[in-house]
Amino acid sequence: MKPLQGIRVLDFTHVQSGPTCTQLLAWFGADVIKVERPGTGDATRTQLVDVPDADSLYFTMLNHNKRSICLNTKHETGKEVLARLVSSCDVLVENFAPGALGRMGFGWERIQQINPRMIMASVKGFGPGKFEDCKVYENVAQCAGGSASTTGFLGDVPMVTGAQIGDSGTGLHLALGITVALLHRQKTGRGQRVLAPMQDGVLNLCRVKLRDQQRLRAGPLREYSQFGNGIEFGEATPRAGNDSGGGQPGRILRCKGWETDPNAYTYFITQVAVWPRICELIGKPEWIDDPDYATLKARLPRLDEVFAEIEEWTSTKTKFEVMEICNPLNIPVGPILSMKEIAEDQGLRESGTIVEVEHPERGKYLTVGCPIKFSDHNVVVDRSPLLGEHTVEILADVLGYEDDELQRIIESGAVGKV
Numbered sequence: 001m002k003p004l005q006g007i008r009v010l011d012f013t014h015v016q017s018g019p020t021c022t023q024l025l026a027w028f029g030a031d032v033i034k035v036e037r038p039g040t041g042d043a044t045r046t047q048l049v050d051v052p053d054a055d056s057l058y059f060t061m062l063n064h065n066k067r068s069i070c071l072n073t074k075h076e077t078g079k080e081v082l083a084r085l086v087s088s089c090d091v092l093v094e095n096f097a098p099g100a101l102g103r104m105g106f107g108w109e110r111i112q113q114i115n116p117r118m119i120m121a122s123v124k125g126f127g128p129g130k131f132e133d134c135k136v137y138e139n140v141a142q143c144a145g146g147s148a149s150t151t152g153f154l155g156d157v158p159m160v161t162g163a164q165i166g167d168s169g170t171g172l173h174l175a176l177g178i179t180v181a182l183l184h185r186q187k188t189g190r191g192q193r194v195l196a197p198m199q200d201g202v203l204n205l206c207r208v209k210l211r212d213q214q215r216l217r218a219g220p221l222r223e224y225s226q227f228g229n230g231i232e233f234g235e236a237t238p239r240a241g242n243d244s245g246g247g248q249p250g251r252i253l254r255c256k257g258w259e260t261d262p263n264a265y266t267y268f269i270t271q272v273a274v275w276p277r278i279c280e281l282i283g284k285p286e287w288i289d290d291p292d293y294a295t296l297k298a299r300l301p302r303l304d305e306v307f308a309e310i311e312e313w314t315s316t317k318t319k320f321e322v323m324e325i326c327n328p329l330n331i332p333v334g335p336i337l338s339m340k341e342i343a344e345d346q347g348l349r350e351s352g353t354i355v356e357v358e359h360p361e362r363g364k365y366l367t368v369g370c371p372i373k374f375s376d377h378n379v380v381v382d383r384s385p386l387l388g389e390h391t392v393e394i395l396a397d398v399l400g401y402e403d404d405e406l407q408r409i410i411e412s413g414a415v416g417k418v
């Protein structure tokens with residue numbers, strides 16, 4: 001018995017944010033039916049193509065464990081089929097541009113009329129307000145959610161991050177919203193609308209930066225390197241480079257081989273609790289009792305000097321040796337892992353974090369498995385569906401169309417070629 005077994009999801013999502021959400025629901029056991037435009041489908045199927053005539057990795061890595069039905073929802077017969085899908089599903093997830101579902105004739109009021117138990121969940125760029133009608137992609141959300149202004153180095157331009165916090169991050173938020181709405185429906189019998197705006201999702205992940213914005217009123221942010229460098233703070237939370245977010249100063253430091261390997265670095269945290277061990281490790285035992293270094297408060301204006309000494313030590317070791325030496329001493333460090341190293345890591349494959357999947361068009365490829373592990377539910381990652389692979393199966397088995405009706409729908413052209 002899978003946790004969401006028996007829950008059927010009408011998946012109207014495309015690109016990344018929505019598909020991240022519905023992929024999770026599928027991994028939790030829901031029957032996810034992806035509705036795609038005949039002929040083209042989700043635009044990502046043909047974006048960033050690496051194997052000719054095969055679904056791209058962009059698509060396959062975001063659409064595992066789903067079924068695909070082709071349906072032109074602007075065609076009269078397509079609308080009839082869509083209405084039947086709405087009445088047969090528990091959750092509708094969409095991330096169209098604002099207003100698109102209404103233009104299709106399936107706004108929230110109509111959905112409620114057809115199926116009052118329906119949970120209608122949306123990703124949009126912005127919540128209600130002056131930007132609610134805007135189309136939004138990942139980096140726009142990172143900028144509007146406060147991430148870009150606080151990422152990067154002081155004196156340099158705002159920076160977006162490699163982690164897709166706007167798209168995948170918001171998909172995660174929406175999946176949580178949907179599971180809560182399902183629990184609520186169990187108690188009340190009613191469906192509801194669930195909205196996850198990307199700006200809100202990014203800001204939620206940047207919460208500590210809004211914390212710092214307010215702390216500025218009380219004076220400089222002493223744990224930022226900028227403080228030790230004597231650079232005045234402005235009116236807004238500044239970019240903090242690679243400083244640790246909290247009160248345990250950390251930096252990215254060179255390791256053996258940094259001259260030729262762009263990822264020969266470690267993240268090193270000078271956690272207060274293990275400061276004496278750090279001093280001994282790097283050959284500065286005199287710092288343990290020296291009043292200029294013994295306390296965090298005394299060290300904060302000297303972080304450049306402290307980290308320069310630690311880096312003298314880390315540059316004599318590989319990033320993995322640093323980890324092997326520091327871990328038993330309880331000193332928190334982390335190697336900067338490249339995607340190549342992650343892809344080749346056997347341990348990550350054994351834990352299901354990286355999964356190898358077989359696909360009929362492209363052969364074997366790697367993907368990221370379910371990032372949440374359950375003691376009572378084993379997530380099996382199945383390949384993504386081909387475009388319209390399950391059209392007939394869904395029309396017949398899920399929607400109950402008999403042979404003659406099935407023929408009429410296929411001949412109408414609303415479901416494309418089958």
Ligand code: COA
Binds near residue numbers: 015095098101137
């Ligand atoms: N049959 C017929 N028409 C379909 C269809 C189907 N199965 N599926 C989609 N369409 C139509 C829509 O109804 C819409 O038509 P309309 O503009 O005439 O109303 C059209 O396809 C395009 O949809 P849209 O969502 O506007 O796509 P886009 O490519 O122009 O914009 C985004 C893409 C991502 C910018 C936009 O969808 C968006 O802002 N989404 C919300 C935020 C978001 O999730 N962004 C991150 C994506 S990773």
